[in-house]
Amino acid sequence: PDEAAIEAVRLRDRQLTKPTGSLGRLEWLAEWLAAWQGKSNPTVDRPLVCVFAGSHGVTAKGVSAYPSEVNRQMLENFAAGGAAINQICAAYGLGFKVFDLALDMPTGDITETEAMDEKACVATMAFGMEAIAGGTDLLAVGEMGIGNTTVAAAIYTALFGGPAEHWVGRGTGLDDEGLKRKVAAVEAAITRHRDHLNDPLEILRRLGGREVAAIVGAILAARLQRIPVVLDGYVATAAAAVLHAVHPSTIDHCVAGHLSAEGAHQDALARLGKIPLLALGMRLGEGSGAALAMGVVKAAAAVHRDMATFSQAGVSERLS
């Protein structure tokens, strides 16, 4: 983090026409933007929502309420502007890009084999790193992929331990029988890969999800290019958790956008030391929670940039 930029933001904040501290997390967000953009005048001029779409072999185990053909259909829906995320981006003036991560070639079924071989995992991370090549000053990372809450639950179980049912939720809306199949699938995946769960990147490769690997890449690339990141919900946070396990500081430039209603997202965020900006009971994915949070970040940047100072406005300062 750029400590000089943080100090500059604090100095200006104390001169703005409001009691110091009265804007709570908005003030913190201005500092956070400055810290990771490395500039004393933080901006949200080119906010970008990136959605990474993957398909998952583990869907063969009946872990989702929806068929995998929805992946391709939703990609077309994104392109046509018909999904929830399209409307949120339009409402807040956010850029939006979708990345097709070999949707027609599902990852391996993690209950039986590895999700990705080493080459595929590295290539997908690299692809994720390229996602922000077009330029942005604030990145939101989200995902879409039938079966990917199963994959994320497996990653959380591998990273944090504990019974699988603690981490598993109903995803897009599983019934009780489906939930049992999902817990069983996560347990089977952990058992299948149990001798290889010490290395976070190996957990990523084996339990996978191409969208999780791509988000790992995007978060790293954003760090190197001084772009703060807003994490979406349950699945996107699994990518941050992999990086956190490598070293906690790797996700210091990330803020949690929204507390998902899915599974143990609250517990996952707590373990990463992240306090979500919003908690609206959503569990959709596709970057929707992060995009809503970006609306708040955008306002925080505008407030810091455009408010008058006490001397500019001729407003009296505090009595003591």
Added chain:
Amino acid sequence: PDEAAIEAVRLRDRQLTKPTGSLGRLEWLAEWLAAWQGKSNPTVDRPLVCVFAGSHGVTAKGVSAYPSEVNRQMLENFAAGGAAINQICAAYGLGFKVFDLALDMPTGDITETEAMDEKACVATMAFGMEAIAGGTDLLAVGEMGIGNTTVAAAIYTALFGGPAEHWVGRGTGLDDEGLKRKVAAVEAAITRHRDHLNDPLEILRRLGGREVAAIVGAILAARLQRIPVVLDGYVATAAAAVLHAVHPSTIDHCVAGHLSAEGAHQDALARLGKIPLLALGMRLGEGSGAALAMGVVKAAAAVHRDMATFSQAGVSERLS
């Protein structure tokens, strides 16, 4: 509430390309807008933030960290576009109006006398009712007035009982000595008016705040004109609490925008049965929390209106 409009919104929601329930409070907000606008296609086309500004005789008791001259100065700051609320309204495309409630004529010091006589209280409520005459489909009510968290704390204490210190907070940033003076002022006001605290409207008149009376009027007028209302923080909620004490249903068309860091706002909202949309640690007033929440409401309306249905997008529905 318009039950037919709610049903129409639910029917459309179930056809949109997302799992039912996956947008959490956004779905609820679309229903809430429809219920109180009385139309099956809820809109946020002309959102309006109204800020009511009052001055308070109780400031003579040293209850604020800022001098009362700030009231007039901040009014000029609002007009010049230099306050925090101006930037939030600009970020989300919200209309903004400020109402000067006789700023140069403070209310009576509530520790010694009545805040308003009957005529002034009624006139101020009527003024508040006129605030939305220019037309809007979603109203946010906020306030500004040095000393008004003292007034709000007195109203909460009168309405809900309990020791004054439970309801009193540091406002714009009181030190420990100031906080003691503030608690003492609320206790003195309660003692002074103790024989007249059975009638909520009499509590309003005696403990007052013209901005609180005007917000009471605005909330009522909005109800009659089918305009849903977003409440700002600690002070605006005191107006809602007065109405709630008259009859709980009078504020069914109001949503709490933001949980304030001030005093016992959380307890006040719980007593009104309101779950705030946002909790960003703010305590500024001037409609800032409600305006940020309006950004979310606006997105909720856009999502409901513009998303594609399963059949429009050719997306498969759930398996069972």
